Amino acid sequence: MSSTPENAPALKEIFNQQRLEHIADAMLAVYPAFDRQRFVQQASHNLAELSLMQRLARVSQSLHQVLELDYPTSLELLHALAPRLNNRFVCIFLPHYVASYGLHDFELSMAALKYFTRFGSSEFAVRHFLRQDCTRSLALMEQWAGDPDEHVRRLASEGSRPRLPWSFRLEQLQADPQLAAPILEHLRNDPSLYVRKSVANHLNDITKDHPQWVLQRLEGWPLEQPHSAWIARHALRSLIKQGDRRALAIIGAGARPEVEVDRFQVAPGQLRLGDSLNLSLTLVSTSPRNQRLVVDYAIDYVKASGATASKVFKLKTFTLQGLARVELGRNQQIRELTTRRHYPGRHGVQLLVNGECLAASHFDLLIP
Known part of the structure; x- marks a missing residue:
């Protein structure tokens, strides 16, 4: 996740005091006996000290403590509450409630997750049921993969991802991808981009x-179908960045590039944090045939130890006409991210075409 722009509210402020009062008012509307004051007081206790996910969990916990009802009755109220909430991410506390208090009732809870995912994704909550009973959960999620609602179909793929960000890994699925394969096969030509993105990320x-x-x-998929081809391209992005020949071949770029680099410029030669790096290049085809090219660039980031670690960035995937030339460019701001800290020193830059390094340059990062 990238850094938050200056003066922008922190993401955790999705669950601010005003939002908690909105949830309380919506709950009171569906359950007149609801103790609004007690809920707001409990949910907002030490709110400033809580992270985004802690605030989400606090809402779920506070509802459970204040409702003081049996699980099926509480679920009925939460079903009525869901359409009244005014933010999809906020609605994720509803599936969180199910995962926290409903693991004992598989059928009722999984039906609730299927319903709640239409309002705010149940992708995190369903993983608790997969971890508890993988076989039973996957069997039901395979049925979800054929649901008319794209949110439910996406849940089948997204919830069963082995390495879903912001969640724990599903070790059984990580060890044996065949377990969730029926879900992916069912969705390999899904008409919804929302679903296809999930299938690609899962793969x-x-x-x-x-x-x-x-x-x-993927080599066995009908890649003449545009939706299947789209999933394949995005599913292979990590392998393509690594220059994997087999992955490149699947997207039609497996041949060694018959091109010359007429010009590869990295400017300016010295940068400070916040400055923009400009890359420009000219590729010239040396073949009379059209070529499918995947053009990337890699930056060797200096680490605290002085060693470097390479990060590959996408530039362009296209078909270069026979004996043609093309100019490409990219501006990239060099700034601190939550996922990357910068250190001073010489940073190498490589131009990669179909996985091969065809040119190299560098820039020096100056940090006082």
């Missing part, structure tokens, strides 16, 4: 542990 997760499994499966 990209698997490439971290079982790259050959993914490559073999």
Whole structure:
């Protein structure tokens, strides 16, 4: 996740005091006996000290403590509450409630997750049921993959991702990708981009542990279908950045590039944090045939130890006409991110075409 722009509210402020009062008012509307004051007091206790996910969990916990009802009755009220809430991310506390207090009732809870995912994704909550009973959960989620609602279909894929961000890993699925394969096969030509993105991300997760499994499966897909081809391209993004020849071949860029680099410029030669790095280049085809090219660039970031670690960035994927030339460019701001800290020193920059380094340069990062 990138850094928050200056003066922008922190993401955790999705659950601010005003939002908690909104939730309380909506709950009171569906349950007149609801103790609004007690809920707001409990949910807002030490609010400033809580992270985003802690605030989400606090809402779920506070509802449970204030409602003091049996689980099925509480779920009925939460079903009525869901359409009244004014933010999809906020609605994630509803599935959180199910995962926290409903693991004992599989059928009722999974039906609730299917319903709540239409308002705010149940992708995090359903993982608790997968961890508790993987076989039973996957069997039901495979049925969800055929649901008319795109949110439910996406839940089948997203919830079963082995390495879902912001959640724990599903070790059984990480060890054996075949377990969730029926879900992915069912969704491989899904008409919804929302669903296709999830399937691609699920497959990209698997490439971290079982790259050959993914490559073999995608080689058997009907890639003449545009939706399947789209999923394949995005699923293979990590392997493509690594220059994997088999992955490049699947997207039609497996041949060695027959091009010359007429010009590769990295400017300015010296930067400070906040400055923009400008890359510009000219590629010239040396073949009379059209070529499918994947053009990336890698930056060797200096680490605290003085060693470097390479990070590959996408530039452009396109078909270069025979004997043609093309100019490409990119501006990238060099700034601190929550996922990357910068250190002074010489940073190498490589131009990668179909996985091959065809040119190199560098810039010096100056940090007082």
